[in-house]
Amino acid sequence: MRKIIAIILSICFLGSVSFAKKDTIKIGAIYIFSGFAATYGQFAKQGLLLAVDEINKSGGILGKKLEVYFEDSHAKPDIALRAIRKLVFEKKVDFLVGFDSSGVAKSVVSYIKELKIPTIITHAATPDVTGKQCNKYVFRVSVNINQNVMAAAKIAAKTKAVKWTTIGPDYAFGHQSWEYFQKYLKQLNPKAQFMKTVAFPKVGTEDYTPYITSIMAANPDGVFISLWSGDLINFVKQARKMGFFDKGYTILMSLGAATEVLYALKDQMPTGIWVGTRYWFLANDSPVNRHFVEAYKKRYGVYPSYNAQNAYAAIYALKYAIEKAKSTDKEKVIKALEGLTFEAPAGKIYIRPGDHQAILNVTWGKTAYDPHYPIRILKPMVIFKGEEVTPPVSATGCKME
């Protein structure tokens, strides 16, 4: 009984006592650690811890050690919100990083503004959080839909395909990807046609055969696919069995070059199809990238996925910003993040002050077999300069206060 009372009391007082030690910088990280996309969280956590350990080993930031708290968003906005509250009010974190799902990111940014806590989005790609929903506290170091899809459209415009269709997850991300793809491709190739038959299976769909059948029956020239993680794996397995990849369609998978997908599929991933990513570990031969890939491979036994790189880069972005501001004061760090340019494994990243969106290179490529790697790699690889594929701030709808 006494124990129960003790527990109840300790819960009542949760967060009422501040444990904040002056010599640490606390970071809250929110990713998907369970369900159909749990590998995303796993990779992000690995990349993030790698960065944190590196920084702490070399003396921390301004002499302060980093401390990270992880929370699971379950890919659901309401649970992510609870995680934010827990991190901010109970763990008293100074900064937040994370968010895989666009839906989650969109739902929480206004609350983040209310809490006034600087946040770096490392994965969610919806243009809105650095567009019409942008605010002072929210930054993104990763490629967004605009950038990824603009690159896709540039590739699509160079192919012979005229009639295009899509398969994407049935939520804002899938629909927006297709919307932007049509918009950009139409600009580049006015002859492009977009079919009425499109497929938007629910996230977490088990059986893709009806969708695959209806797409194949429509007989398109090109198929733009924005499925991701478990869904993409499921889709590729079933599509392969149905001969979807033998029909000679031009296929673009906007997130096909995610290493977690490639690892899960291994040689079930067909070769010769166009895949995009938000970071490719072989795309950049800089010392920073070589170091990152090596250290990552050594520590975890696999090649880093884009989500690992993004989380890694976010921690370094914070490091550089805090050092630039010479303070961990939130407002000063925000000032420092705006316009920050730094070297990440993905290459040079510039955080545009106007909308807090990172400008960085975007990689696409064709899947290919290589005996040196257990997974498909990209050959040939096409790298787009960040500026080429990013719309100007004026086109994003962002009005920063």
Added chain:
Amino acid sequence: MTPVLKVEGLTKCFGDFCAVKNVSLEVMEEEIVALIGPNGAGKTTFYNVVTGRYKATSGRVIFCGKEITNLPPHRIVKLGLSRSFQITNIFLENTVLENILAPILIREGLGLSFLKNLHKCKKQLEEVYNILELIGLSDKANVPASLLAYGDKRAVEIGIALATKPKMVLLDEPTAGMTPVETDRMISLIKKLFEETKISFLITEHDMRVVFSIAKRIFVLHQGELLASGTPEEIRANPKVREAYLGGSVDA
């Protein structure tokens, strides 16, 4: 005298099997009548059709001059035809008082009083105590029904039927499974009720001793058909009835 219950050509079939075949009978006001027959004769099915638990295959049931064939049970009860069950069928987790109170509240149309406290239903509670006295359970009002002795549970069963203020009650083997002492108590209870309330009763019963001591008229059901009807003496003398009982399954 006018008939309270009038059944015309009632038939109930389950697929090919007909448990009740073309049964017609009448029960008058202020009359106790028994319905007897060997096991499986269709007595309970007959009750179930008359009280709306099953839909009739054909035939009509008229109660107090109103056709009630195939009405839902609660409507039939509201018209004044109540019943008891062969297997004890009461609200076990509720107290004895609540068992009796519920039908009274429903009868008075108070079922949807959401905010009135049960203790404030003074008039209805008074009625409950009257019924409890009648069935001899005044001292057990606040006992959960599940804790009662078997005979008392059967008495509650009858109390519930009375609480609906019926013009007629169908009793389905009120003494089933009782000890001789309990049976005697039940018989005197039924007699007392009849004398005090003048409700009509239709009783199915295995125990011939009970039947002949209570009923003024008897109907005999055999394989779903009405075999005979008449006074106890007539039934006793009827050769067809003897044959049915001896030729059919043996009853206690």
Added chain:
Amino acid sequence: MKRAFYALFLVFLFVFPFFSGMFALLFATEILILSIFALSFNLLFGYTGLLSFGHAAFFGIGGYAAALLAYHTHMGFIPILLLSAAVAFFSACIIGFFCVRRDEIYFAMLTLGFGMMVFTVVHQWRSVTGGSDGLSGFSLPELSLLFTKFSISPPKTFYFLTLFFFLATLLFLKRLLDSPFGLIIRSIRENPERAAFIGVNVNFYRWVSFVIAGTLAGVAGVLFVFYDRMASPSMVHWTMSARPVLMTILGGARSFFGPVLGALVFYILEYIVTQFTENWMIFLGCILVPIVIFFPDGILGSLERWIARRRSGE
């Protein structure tokens, strides 16, 4: 003894925000909201004998109605609450009309089916509900009371607002269950067939109970949406319907405060367990199984029984 305990608890609820931390305050608010939800569920399950696996439909309908009103209008909190409760009321009228015609497993399946239908509507009707992303980014309505306007955004204000609805729900349900209506639905739970033979229109009373439960769940949904500042499809999913079921079983379906205790224990356990492991569901399952087998009356029910036995033993 019991009264003193409740009085103490009530006092605790009132003074709690003045010494608790921010996180605990939010935590407590959420528990109170879910308690309302679980209490409403238990009117059906514990008192009418109907196991619903689709109760979240009304939680979600109320919530989405509130989110949409907050998004598109400038109404105050009270009009939004009343309108949303009305929407939940009418949906419960319609869905309940069909569901109460069936018993037991069929009722559970039917409610599950209808619940998931509501979920699909919420999930597919992107232009209105925001699809799987849900609705967010609306500003919180203001509460007009005594000619003054309050913002409900400060956590303390919102806590007291929730506490008010929580206590109101308790009082309302207590009176309801001690009323003739309460006796009738308990009788239906005990023995639906017998109830018909005392003149109860069983389906009708079940329907009324269903509608009351649905409306209360809608109110809980409204509070939840403003607490979370979003309406998301997971509010309507069957896994959300499973929550009050678990809470009620945990606390005790036959005890008036069972669902409240269940919600409290559920959240505290979840909080403690998730400190150590991400696999909180396995833990929950491991608690649920022995409770179902050995303590079907839940924590509070078993406790009450134990106390009663000790008292009668002494």
Added chain:
Amino acid sequence: MSEITLINLLNGFCYGMLLFIISIGLTVIFGVMGVLNFAHGSFYMVGAYLALTIIEKTHSFWLALVLAPVLVGVLGTLTEVLFLRPLYGRDVSFQLLLTFGLLLILDDGVKLIWGAGYHSVDAPRLLSGTVNIFGTSYPIYSLFVAAAGPVVALVLWLFFTKSTYGKIIRAAAMDREMADALGINVPAVYTAVFFLGSFLAGMAGVLAAPLRAIGPSMGDKIIIAAFIVVVVGGLGSFPGAFLGAVILGLVEAFGVQFVPKIQMALPYILLAAILLLRPKGLLGREG
């Protein structure tokens, strides 16, 4: 009929047969014991995970197809003996809740053992590749699954109508008291039935493994579909489960083709319509 319609017909049938094998286990258990097993989908998932491990270790799909269902059957047997026995005679809600608790345990349990990520296995070499049907290449493995349904149906039918054990089970299903009186060991029958039902769920899991990504939530999704199948067909009815499974399979396949917007809601609309119009299901027994 257009080519796409024919292919959809095939798709629907193939998915339907997978559903059938899952649902028949569910309905056998319900028909005999009156227990609606919420954890049935989790048994299916465990079957798929076991197949994954067995195939990784031995590289034999066929061994997995034999071994995994037996292991799942044993798991089901333990469940029945340890957890469900104390609950017979109590309100059905408790059985539903108990099996729901098991679902929670199993869903998280596989995460502890196999991790949270997705896995995949290949179809056996014999069945990989495609054949040309209606001018479209169609995977042989899907045809195999489509054929497995009728085979399972036939075997079960023979078992229940021709073998002594099958007849005993049917007797126990009809009337427990009667079976008791006839000297049938009813508890043993229940255990055997639970083994059979879980075995079938496990088998469906193995069959599904090469078709789908193997992940911790695969059971939750399928259990709802299986519920719908058995309710539509008629709880406890064998031919009903077959019919229900085919209908649901076709509804899913053609829903995508004709009404993609509300396709997701179709199974639930079907469920509600059946429960309201024919509460005992299409082929359910009157009573």
